[in-house]
Structure formats: C-alpha cells, structure tokens
Amino acid sequence: xxxxxxxxxxxxxxxxxxxxxxxxxxxxxxxxxxxxxxxxxxxxxxxxxxxxxxxxxxxxxxxxxxxxxxxxxxxxxxxxxxxxxxxxxxxxxxxxxxxxxxxxxxxxxxxxxxxxxxxxxxxxxxxxxxxxxxxxxxxxxxxxxxxxxxxxxxxxxxxxxxxxxxxxxxxxxxxxxxxxxxxxxxxxxxxxxxxxxxxxxxxxxxxxxxxxxxxxxxxxxxxxxxxxxxxxxxxxxxxxxxxxxxxxxxxxxxxxxxxxxxxxxxxxxxxxxxxxxxxxxxxxxxxxxxxxxxxxxxxxxxxxxxxxxxxxxxxxxxxxxxxxxxxxxxxxxxxxxxxxxxxxxxxxxxxxxxxxxxxxxxxxxxxxxxxxxxxxxxxxxxxxxxxxxxxxxxxxxxxxxxxxxxxxxxxxxxxxxxxxxxxxxxxxxxxxxxxxxxxxxxx
Amino acid sequence: xxxxxxxxxxxxxxxxxxxxxxxxxxxxxxxxxxxxxxxxxxxxxxxxxxxxxxxxxxxxxxxxxxxxxxxxxxxxxxxxxxxxxxxxxxxxxxxxxxxxxxxxxxxxxxxxxxxxxxxxxxxxxxxxxxxxxxxxxxxxxxxxxxxxxxxxxxxxxxxxxxxxxxxxxxxxxxxxxxxxxxxxxxxxxxxxxxxxxxxxxxxxxxxxxxxxxxxxxxxxxxxxxxxxxxxxxxxxxxxxxxxxxxxxxxxxxxxxxxxxxxxxxxxxxxxxxxxxxxxxxxxxxxxxxxxxxxxxxxxxxxxxxxxxxxxxxxxxxxxxxxxxxxxxxxxxxxx
Numbered sequence: 001x002x003x004x005x006x007x008x009x010x011x012x013x014x015x016x017x018x019x020x021x022x023x024x025x026x027x028x029x030x031x032x033x034x035x036x037x038x039x040x041x042x043x044x045x046x047x048x049x050x051x052x053x054x055x056x057x058x059x060x061x062x063x064x065x066x067x068x069x070x071x072x073x074x075x076x077x078x079x080x081x082x083x084x085x086x087x088x089x090x091x092x093x094x095x096x097x098x099x100x101x102x103x104x105x106x107x108x109x110x111x112x113x114x115x116x117x118x119x120x121x122x123x124x125x126x127x128x129x130x131x132x133x134x135x136x137x138x139x140x141x142x143x144x145x146x147x148x149x150x151x152x153x154x155x156x157x158x159x160x161x162x163x164x165x166x167x168x169x170x171x172x173x174x175x176x177x178x179x180x181x182x183x184x185x186x187x188x189x190x191x192x193x194x195x196x197x198x199x200x201x202x203x204x205x206x207x208x209x210x211x212x213x214x215x216x217x218x219x220x221x222x223x224x225x226x227x228x229x230x231x232x233x234x235x236x237x238x239x240x241x242x243x244x245x246x247x248x249x250x251x252x253x254x255x256x257x258x259x260x261x262x263x264x265x266x267x268x269x270x271x272x273x274x275x276x277x278x279x280x281x282x283x284x285x286x287x288x289x290x291x292x293x294x295x296x297x298x299x300x301x302x303x304x305x306x307x308x309x310x311x312x313x314x315x316x317x318x319x320x321x322x323x324x325x326x327x328x329x330x331x332x333x334x335x336x337x338x339x340x341x342x343x344x345x346x347x348x349x350x351x352x353x354x355x356x357x358x359x360x361x362x363x364x365x366x367x368x369x370x371x372x373x374x375x376x377x378x379x380x381x382x383x384x385x386x387x388x389x390x391x392x393x394x395x396x397x398x399x400x401x402x403x404x405x406x407x408x409x410x411x412x413x414x415x416x417x418x419x420x421x422x423x424x425x426x427x428x429x430x431x432x433x434x435x436x437x438x439x440x441x442x443x
Numbered sequence: 444x445x446x447x448x449x450x451x452x453x454x455x456x457x458x459x460x461x462x463x464x465x466x467x468x469x470x471x472x473x474x475x476x477x478x479x480x481x482x483x484x485x486x487x488x489x490x491x492x493x494x495x496x497x498x499x500x501x502x503x504x505x506x507x508x509x510x511x512x513x514x515x516x517x518x519x520x521x522x523x524x525x526x527x528x529x530x531x532x533x534x535x536x537x538x539x540x541x542x543x544x545x546x547x548x549x550x551x552x553x554x555x556x557x558x559x560x561x562x563x564x565x566x567x568x569x570x571x572x573x574x575x576x577x578x579x580x581x582x583x584x585x586x587x588x589x590x591x592x593x594x595x596x597x598x599x600x601x602x603x604x605x606x607x608x609x610x611x612x613x614x615x616x617x618x619x620x621x622x623x624x625x626x627x628x629x630x631x632x633x634x635x636x637x638x639x640x641x642x643x644x645x646x647x648x649x650x651x652x653x654x655x656x657x658x659x660x661x662x663x664x665x666x667x668x669x670x671x672x673x674x675x676x677x678x679x680x681x682x683x684x685x686x687x688x689x690x691x692x693x694x695x696x697x698x699x700x701x702x703x704x705x706x707x708x709x710x711x712x713x714x715x716x717x718x719x720x721x722x723x724x725x726x727x728x729x730x731x732x733x734x735x736x737x738x739x740x741x742x743x744x745x746x747x748x749x750x751x752x753x754x755x756x757x758x759x760x761x762x763x764x765x766x767x768x769x770x771x772x773x774x775x776x777x778x
Contacts, residue, residue: 263627
C-alpha cells in the first residue's frame with residue numbers, strides 16, 4: 001500500500017520532467033541534424049538530377065551574402081529539385097565554426113575555402129575530389145594546374161586575387177614627388193619614401209611603417225629569390241642577413257621620421273573611413289588586395305594610382321585565386337553539389353547576379369559580360385590585378401601550424417617599433433618560434 | 444557531442460561566474476562545521492532531485508561533462524580536425540617552462556586585476572553614496588549612470604574609446620588646450636592597458652547597484668544616535684557605513700576579482716591584445732590558442748590553470764575576510 005502511494009506521488013513529477021528533459025536535449029543537436037535529415041530521399045540517389053537540399057556555407061560581407069542568396073534562388077528556380085540551406089558569417093566566425101563541424105562530420109555539402117586553409121582540409125580527407133568537373137573554357141588551365149593539391153582539384157577557384165600598391169596620385173603630384181612606376185625595385189621604393197618625406201608637408205608620409213607585417217617582409221625576401229618564410233610549407237626559412245637589412249632600413253626610417261611614429265602607425269585601421277592611413281590623408285601609399293581595392297577607391301575616388309609590389313630578380317607580389325568552392329567528402333549529394341558549382345562559376349546569369357562580390361570572376365567570359373556595367377571601384381580592382389599579374393610570384397600564406405609565429409612576429413616587431421626590443425633580440429625570438437612551428441609542421 | 448566541445452570554455456566560466464555558488468558554499472561549510480550533515484537520502488530528497496532534474500540533467504550533460512572533458516583534453520594534443528592524442532603533461536610543461544606568452548598574459552592580467560578592481564570598487568561606492576540621497580530626479584540619474592554597463596563591451600564602445608583616446612581623440616584635444624602634446628593612448632603599449640582599466644571602471648553599474656542596496660539596509664537610527672553623540676559625518680562614514688557595508692564590499696570584491704581575471708571583450712575588440720602584447724589578457728590568450736591556432740588541448744590546460752588561480756584568489760579572500768568583514772547577525776563581533 002505504502003509503495004503504491006509513493007508511485008502515485010511520483011507520477012506527475014516524472015510526467016512533467018521527462019518531456020522537458022527530452023526537449024532540452026533535442027534543441028542541442030537540432031541545429032545540424034535538421035538540415036542533414038531534410039533530404040533523406042536524395043542521399044541514396046547519386047545523380048545530379050535527383051532532388052536534394054544542399055547545405056551551403058560561406059564567409060563574406062553583406063553585399064556578398066545578398067548576392068549569393070539571390071544566386072541560390074536563381075539556381076533553384078531553374079532546378080526546382082535542388083534547394084539550399086545557406087549559412088553565412090564573417091571571416092573570423094567561419095574559421096571558428098568549420099573545425100567544430102569537421103570534428104563532428106557535419107560539414108556542409110558546399111563550402112567556401114581559402115587558400116590558407118584548403119591544404120589542411122584536403123590533406124585530412126575532408127574535401128571531395130572535384131577533378132572530374134569540366135572547367136575547360138571557364139578556368140584558365142594554368143590557374144587550374146596551380147591550385148591542384150597532390151594532382152587533384154579540391155576546390156574550384158572563383159576569382160582572381162592579388163596584391164599590389166595603391167597611391168594617392170593627386171597628392172604626390174601636387175607635392176612634386178616622382179610617382180611610383182610599374183615594376184619598380186625595392187631601392188626605388190625606399191628612394192620614393194625618402195623623397196616623399198622631403199617634399200610632402202609636415203605630418204604626411206610616403207609609406208607606412210610595415211615593420212610588424214610579416215607578409216610585407218616576405219615580399220622582400222621572395223623577390224630576391226630566397227623563397228618564402230616557410231619553404232614548401234614545412235621548412236623555416238627566415239634569411240637573417242636579408243631580414244636584418246630590411247629591418248634596419250625601417251629602423252632608420254623611424255629615426256628620421258620618414259615613416260609615422262609607432263603609436264600613430266598602430267592607430268591606423270585599414271579601410272576604416274577615418275582611421276585608414278591613406279583615407280585620413282596621412283600616408284600616400286599602401287598595399288591593397290584586389291578584393292579590397294574598391295573600398296579604398298571609394299574613400300578617395302578618382303585620386304588613386306596603382307602599381308605592383310616592388311620586385312626583385314625573381315619578381316614580386318602575388319596574383320592568383322584565393323577563394324574556392326569545395327564539396328565535403330561526407331556529403332550525400334556530391335553530384336548535385338558539383339553541378340551547382342559548375343553552374344556557379346560558368347553561367348553568365350549567375351555571374352551577373354554575383355557581380356564582383358568575390359573579386360574579379362575567374363571566368364573571362366563572365367567578366368567581359370560584366371565589364372560595361374562595372375563601377376569605378378571594380379574597374380580599379382581590375383587595374384590593380386593587371387598591374388600585379390605580370391611579375392607575380394606564387395601566393396605563400398602562413399601554413400596551418402605557423403599561427404604562433406605569425407602572432408609573435410606582429411607583437412615582437414611592435415616591441416621593436418616602440419624601442420622595447422632590439423632587432424637582435426627580436427630575431428632570436430622569431431627564430432625560436434619559427435623552429436617551434438617547423439617542428440609542428442613536420443610532425 | 445561536438446556542440447559540447449564548443450562550450451568547454453564558456454561553461455568553465457559560467458560556473459565561476461554564478462554568484463549563487465558562494466552563499467551556498469558558505470552554508471555548506473557551516474553545515475559541515477556543525478556536523479549536522481546527513482547523507483542518507485530520503486523520499487523527500489528524491490522528490491527534490493526529480494523536481495530539479497530538468498536543470499540537473501542539463502547541468503550534468505552541458506556543463507559538468509564538458510568540464511570533465513576539458514580536463515581530459517588538457518592532457519592531449521587536439522586540433523579539432525584530428526582526434527585527440529594523449530601527450531601526458533606536455534601541455535602543462537610547455538606552458539610553465541617555455542611559453543613566454545603565458546607569462547606575458549599573466550603579468551598583464553594581474554596588473555589589470557590589481558588596478559581595475561580597487562578603482563572600480565572605490566568609484567562605484569562613491570557613486571552609490573551620492574545616489575543614496577533624496578534628490579529630485581534621482582531615478583533618472585540612476586538610469587543614466589547605470590547605462591554604460593548595459594552597452595558593455597560592444598563595437599560601439601570600442602569606437603567611442605578610440606575617439607576618446609586615439610591620437611586625434613578628445614582627450615588629446617583637451618590636453619592641447621594646456622599645451623600638452625598627447626600620445627596615442629590606445630596604440631601605445633605603456634598606456635593601452637590603462638585605457639581598458641578606465642573602461643572597466645566606467646562600467647561600474649552592477650557593482651554600484653549592489654552597494655546601493657547595501658547602503659539602504661543600514662538602519663537610520665545608527666546615524667541618528669551617532670549624530671546625537673556628536674560624531675562628524677566623516678566619522679560616521681568610517682565607523683558606521685564602512686563596517687555595516689563590509690559584507691557587501693566583500694561580495695563585490697570576490698566577484699570583481701573573478702570577473703577581472705576573465706576580462707576578454709574589451710581587450711578583444713578595442714586592442715586585440717596589442718600593441719606589442721600590452722593588453723594581452725589571459726582569456727584572450729586562451730581564446731586565440733583555441734580558436735585561432737586550434738590547439739584545444741593546450742587551451743584546455745590554460746583554462747584549468749586559470750581555474751586554479753581564481754580558486755586560490757577566492758580562497759585567500761575568504762580567509763582574509765574574517766579580519767575585516769563585519770556581520771551584524773553575529774552579535775556585532777567581527778568573525
């Protein structure tokens with residue numbers, strides 16, 4: 001009798017709490033499970049015409065999000081059996097989220113990839129081999145050859161990117177400074193900086209203090225044919241003499257006021273309307289990528305000129321694709337995903353919808369179609385690309401595993417800029433970090 | 444399970460942050476001291492557990508489990524993309540022996556805690572005393588003063604701080620009236636941390652509200668009898684207000700230290716830890732290890748070290764408290 005009563009007492013409690021618990025657990029895993037399970041019929045079908053709901057993920061700006069969403073709609077209107085579950089964020093959040101998805105085998109069907117990361121993902125077998133997508137006439141065969149990893153295509157390149165130099169033509173001409181020219185040498189570059197300092201009014205500078213930007217030093221080293229800081233992505237290769245020489249030039253520039261003072265330099269914020277070093281009128285020249293050139297053009301419309309990064313015997317700067325669309329190896333809808341990617345890069349209507357939101361389209365025909373409609377900022381970006389292309393070296397991103405080195409380079413060189421560390425000390429720190437990274441890369 | 448891994452970091456601090464733990468802990472300790480604890484589970488206890496089971500299961504699965512996982516991970520090399528490999532105490536060894544950023548971030552964080560906590564407490568106490576008066580439009584003042592705490596570490600605040608302390612900012616503008624040439628306060632490694640400490644002090648709202656509540660609890664008759672006896676206002680403040688308020692101060696101090704150790708947002712959005720690592724907070728270091736460099740094992744080890752540091756500080760706080768915290772309920776004896 002007594003036990004029975006106890007049971008009755010428990011009953012309502014249990015009835016209330018169980019669904020609560022269940023719903024609590026359900027919402028936890030719901031986010032990823034829901035999209036994966038909405039297309040159960042398609043997962044068994046392997047052909048490109050079968051119905052599917054593709055999960056697509058990319059990073060970018062609002063303009064890119066809007067254009068891409070519109071483009072997905074367009075695809076669905078033409079292929080009603082393929083629908084999309086899009087997910088999009090800014091750069092930082094994207095690379096935080098992707099590894100967690102990879103760790104749980106829930107990578108989206110189609111995902112945007114970056115040149116700095118694609119190798120790591122491909123080597124771990126997370127990306128599908130896309131070599132059988134026919135891209136002849138869409139992507140230049142040389143470009144396609146360059147982006148192969150182990151002889152296979154793991155990401156279809158979407159656009160050209162590159163690095164060049166933009167300068168305030170108007171202000172330099174007014175001050176009577178000799179303008180930078182294409183294919184200039186590093187000596188020309190440094191001579192320009194000195195001349196600009198002499199001729200420009202007080203408080204204006206020819207160049208930024210790039211001491212803490214590792215990529216910028218790397219341009220100097222690679223232009224002399226001494227290879228990138230991480231050779232083949234595995235060997236640490238910071239050439240001491242070259243580095244010392246380069247850093248000494250900047251140290252002298254700092255002393256002579258040819259570059260902005262350290263605290264001023266570090267308060268600049270690239271592409272910020274007020275805090276950008278060029279837009280604020282304080283610095284007359286800086287590096288810019290094809291992808292961001294339209295921003296600085298919009299801040300100083302009609303005043304800018306472009307040319308390439310200073311070159312050496314080996315060339316200089318880089319120009320190639322850095323954004324790709326990949327398909328995850330675990331995707332159940334590979335064929336539909338491949339068909340979509342092919343359409344995404346080759347279809348003219350798709351190209352029009354996307355515009356230049358991912359840079360200069362990789363497909364020459366699409367670009368020609370777009371050219372008459374382009375705004376001045378976009379044409380400026382194209383001009384920058386053309387300047388960078390002829391002497392371009394390969395793009396050498398920091399390999400995955402060298403993040404600590406990159407981080408240390410910035411902070412340690414900032415210490416140098418503020419006189420808190422000597423070049424010799426900084427070199428030693430970088431050498432240690434570089435060796436650590438090397439050990440990690442060869443593991 | 445993967446979603447859980449995403450929460451490792453946050454759960455660790457959620458536990459630390461939940462203020463409910465301290466009173467409960469105190470009561471628990473008191474119970475143990477009096478040896479009244481009873482470990483037999485009765486029917487009533489079970490009913491209690493069933494009632495809290497929705498929360499309890501959530502806690503076990505989403506909080507306790509990830510915490511235990513992170514303890515395991517702190518002994519592994521785990522990049523998220525590859526499965527974790529056991530490396531023993533390697534992470535801890537390299538943190539303590541090789542990692543210069545560990546020492547740097549600890550130095551920055553300790554400096555921050557030691558300066559920011561007292562400044563904030565002092566500031567919020569002063570404001571609470573000012574607001575503990577009968578003035579017209581008092582509610583308006585309270586709202587206005589609490590407001591900065593609401594916007595927290597947002598992007599807007601970071602823009603505001605840059606406008607204030609930037610090279611062409613308002614602060615330098617005002618300085619220029621006196622013929623002083625300013626510096627880039629945020630972009631200078633010697634002063635950047637100072638601007639973050641000021642920002643922290645400016646967001647004193649919740650501390651101030653707690654002080655205000657404490658002030659309201661002090662019986663008026665104490666002041667009345669003191670002034671009848673001829674005690675000056677200043678004497679009243681030191682002999683009545685401060686002792687009566689000491690439990691609240693203690694509470695704010697403990698929470699303030701715990702929160703200051705975990706300072707992240709403003710260092711992340713205003714300075715990104717720079718310049719020259721001048722504002723490289725410990726939690727920022729932990730975050731970058733985890734989500735920029737994908738060293739989850741290493742980051743887990745860092746999280747556990749932080750937990751130990753905060754626990755040690757809290758324990759010291761509790762030990763020292765009996766020398767200065769006054770509880771009226773204990774018969775007016777400092778306990």
